Amino acid sequence: MNSPIVVRIKKKRIVELLANGKRVDEREPTEYRKIELDSGVIERAEGSARVRLGKTDVIVGVKIATGTPFSDVPNKGVLTVNAELVPLASPYFEPGPPGENAVELARVVDRGIRESKAIDLEKLCVEPGKLVFVVFVDVYILNHDGNLIDASTMAALAALVNTKMFKYEVEDGKIVKKPGYTPLPIVNYPISVTFAKIGDKLVLDTGLDEEEVMDARLTMTMDKDGKICAIQKGGGSGYFTKEEISEAAKIALKKTEELRKIVVKG
Amino acid sequence: MKASKKKTKQETEKKSAKKAEKLIDKKGVRLDGRKLDELRPVKLEVGVIPNADGSAYLEQGKNKILVGVYGPKEAHPRHIARQDRAVIQCRYHMAPFSVDERKSPAPSRRDVELSKVIREALEPAIFLEYYPKTAIQVYIEILQADGGTRCAGITAAALALADAGIPMRDLVVACAAGKADGKLMLDLMDTEDKVGEADVPVAFMPNLNAITLLQMDGNLSVDEFENAISMAIDGCKQIYALQKEALKLKYVAAEEAKEE
Numbered sequence: 001m002n003s004p005i006v007v008r009i010k011k012k013r014i015v016e017l018l019a020n021g022k023r024v025d026e027r028e029p030t031e032y033r034k035i036e037l038d039s040g041v042i043e044r045a046e047g048s049a050r051v052r053l054g055k056t057d058v059i060v061g062v063k064i065a066t067g068t069p070f071s072d073v074p075n076k077g078v079l080t081v082n083a084e085l086v087p088l089a090s091p092y093f094e095p096g097p098p099g100e101n102a103v104e105l106a107r108v109v110d111r112g113i114r115e116s117k118a119i120d121l122e123k124l125c126v127e128p129g130k131l132v133f134v135v136f137v138d139v140y141i142l143n144h145d146g147n148l149i150d151a152s153t154m155a156a157l158a159a160l161v162n163t164k165m166f167k168y169e170v171e172d173g174k175i176v177k178k179p180g181y182t183p184l185p186i187v188n189y190p191i192s193v194t195f196a197k198i199g200d201k202l203v204l205d206t207g208l209d210e211e212e213v214m215d216a217r218l219t220m221t222m223d224k225d226g227k228i229c230a231i232q233k234g235g236g237s238g239y240f241t242k243e244e245i246s247e248a249a250k251i252a253l254k255k256t257e258e259l260r261k262i263v264v265k266g
Numbered sequence: 267m268k269a270s271k272k273k274t275k276q277e278t279e280k281k282s283a284k285k286a287e288k289l290i291d292k293k294g295v296r297l298d299g300r301k302l303d304e305l306r307p308v309k310l311e312v313g314v315i316p317n318a319d320g321s322a323y324l325e326q327g328k329n330k331i332l333v334g335v336y337g338p339k340e341a342h343p344r345h346i347a348r349q350d351r352a353v354i355q356c357r358y359h360m361a362p363f364s365v366d367e368r369k370s371p372a373p374s375r376r377d378v379e380l381s382k383v384i385r386e387a388l389e390p391a392i393f394l395e396y397y398p399k400t401a402i403q404v405y406i407e408i409l410q411a412d413g414g415t416r417c418a419g420i421t422a423a424a425l426a427l428a429d430a431g432i433p434m435r436d437l438v439v440a441c442a443a444g445k446a447d448g449k450l451m452l453d454l455m456d457t458e459d460k461v462g463e464a465d466v467p468v469a470f471m472p473n474l475n476a477i478t479l480l481q482m483d484g485n486l487s488v489d490e491f492e493n494a495i496s497m498a499i500d501g502c503k504q505i506y507a508l509q510k511e512a513l514k515l516k517y518v519a520a521e522e523a524k525e526e
Contacts, residue, residue, distance in 0.1 A: 004350040103378040115483045216386075218480065228491050231466070231482035234382070237389035239476035242495060249488045 002212065011213035015199040024209055030251055032205040035262055037154070039162040047163025047184065051155040054207060055145035057089075060137060060155040062163045062184075066175060067134040069125065077124025077132045081110035083139040083152065090144035104234065109139060109152050111230040112190040112221035119160065120185035126170060133165070135184070146207040149219050149232075153192040154263050161186055161264060189264050190229055191256040192221040195248050197238055202248060204255065216240060220252040224260065228252075289447040289458060296458070298327070302451045305441070305501055310422070310512035312429040320430025322512075324422040327455050328412035331419055333426040338400035352397035356385035358419055360408040380416050387420050387440065387469040387479035393433045402432060413456035414442045420469050420479065425509055429516070437509050438478055440469035441501035443494040445486060450494055452501045466491065468498035472506050 002010070014024060021029065033054030042048040047062035069076060083106035085093040098106070113119065124133040137159065139152045164181040196206040196214035206214060215238025221230035228249070233240065240248075290296055300306065306327030315321035318334035325331075341347035346355075358380040362368050373381075388404065404427070406419040417440035424438040444454045446462030459465050464484025470477055477495075486494065 004348070100378050100382045103375050104382055107375060107379050111483050115485065216390075223485070226488070228482060228486050228488065229484065231480055231491075232383075233477070233480040234386055237386070237394065239390045239471070239474070239478045240480065241475055242477060242492075242499065245477065245480065245495065246492055249491065253488060 007212055010209060011198075014210060014213055015201075018198060018201040018203070023203065025207060027205075029201065029203045030255060032150075032259070033207070035154070035259075037158055037263065039158055045159075046165065047159045047161075049155045049158035049162055051151050051158065053145075053147060053151040053154075053205065055143055056147060056151045057141075057143035058148065058151040058155045059140045059142055060152070060159040061140065062159045063136040063138070064163070064165055064184075065134045065136065066126070066131060069129060069132040071129075073121075074129035075125045076121040077119070078134040079110070079114060079119060079121065079137070080134060081106045081113065081137045081139065081156070083109065083141070085141050085144070089141045093141075093144065104232070105148055105152060106139060108149055108192070108219055108221075108230065108232045109137070109156050111232075112153050112192055113137070113156065113160070115229040116188040116190035116221070116223040116227075118157070118186060118188040118190055118223075120187050123185040126175060127173060131173065131175070135160075135163075144208065146209075146211045147194055147205045149194045150192050150205060150259075153190065153221065154259065157189060157191065158263050160184055161189075189224045189260055190221050191260045191263065192219050192230070193252045193255045193259070194219040195251075196235070197240060197244065202244060202251075204251070211235075214238070218245070218248055220248060220256075222252060222256040226253055226257070289461060290449060290451075294449075296451065298455065300453075302449055303497060303500070305453045305504055306455065308421075308505055308508050310425060310508055312425050312512055312516045318426070318430070320426045320428070320432070322422040322425035322429060324418050324425075326414065326418045326421075326453075328410055329408070329415055329418045330410040331415065331422050332407045332409060333419065333422040334405045334407075335403065335423070335426040335430040335432070336405075337402035337430070338397040338432070339403075341399060341401035346401065347399045350398055351394040352392070352400045352402055354385050354389055354392070354394075354402050354404060356381050356388065356404045356406070356423075358384055358406045358408070358416065360411060360415075364408045364411045380419075383479055383481065384416060384420055384423065388423055388427065388438055390476060390478045391424065391434045391436055391438045391471055392427065393435070396433060402427075402430075411456070413454050413459040414467070416440070416479075417442050417467050417469065421505055421509065425512060428513055436471040436473040436476075437506060438469050438471055439502045439506045439509055440467065440479060441498050441505060442467040443498035443501065445484065445490065445494070450490065450497060452497050464490075464494070466494040466498060468495060468502065470499055470502040470506075472503055 217235030469479030
């Protein structure tokens, strides 16, 4: 972390630029950095995708296993999202169990997929109350240059769309693999956009410089019908007014649609 | 196998429909007799833990929450200290007996996230720059949970901070609105939250018109979402009056004791 004085000088410069509608890397306030997406990058995983958002680099692997359902939803498969801030990705990441930033990242990605009902979990039930499929979504940060949430939700969605399940038959309550694959039942496409409030301006897709000086952060995840399915305010000791949140919702509606076209082709 | 799967699906659908039907009756009255835009009864008290620098107790419906504040004090471990401001160490914790099925006292991922967002909801209110290199500890214990504990925790924590004499820009007050049974409603209790379609917790500083916590899960249109925020802010303002009352009451009580 930079010393408070460096951060203050940086912030002054970034706020000055924003007052004239400019950003440090000359983007528009709502413009995303270049998005590169590759699907199926890990052959061993049932599904995978790598998203590069400028210099931010995220890989998501999906693994499928069998397990028991939760007792309150015996007829649904299980979704588990985990995030690792891998130490090689940033001088600020350290080895060890997930800290609060990793936990928050995983839970925001999870909420988008879960609340939009992106996966038809009922189709992942083999025997109600006894045997279901478990979908493990592991988010792996490879290089941290800001906006990990959006890069991770995009990569997670692309990885789920990319996921293939083996065909199977049930014999004596056991799963017997059959040749061939079927896609995971994906029925919705949640996309998140994350705003940073810097001074009194809202910007999208912050780089690390901007993230360091932002006052507050707001993530909105929307589903394919333009409904909001998850929101998370975070980051820093600032706040939003109700007017700013309404403005953000309007921008998010348009922007999520744009981004969805990049992540889900065809 | 296919047939049995179908059957269970029908069963669950029937079950949830039955549940949903019960949430609001024909007159728009909820399970506990509240109207859609009505808060649960809120009880607040400050100065309840003698050892703490500041403390507060809250009841909101069946929620029972205790908050203790220590500090500003020397930051431990030392590397967490900031040269230009105080740091807040916040722990949201549920007692093992606070919910139907015993909860392990070890922090869950949910607890870790809530501790973080609650801290970020309180930080904007506090003049952190007055106390560089120190830590302020906020311990939130959920003794009994009945939905909306993060909001109730924030409401109580702000009171405990004020009780500790920590300079603040405003009290932070929090309340959730949500959607259940197809209708927007204020201050969801556990059953409404679980069966309902969406939950929008909001923390607010009324004097600054500042939203310091905002989360959502579920499914809402942009319009519904904006109405939910307005509803939650109205709820916040009602609780805000009770917060101020509770703070005053402590000093009135002290004054009366002196006179006697």
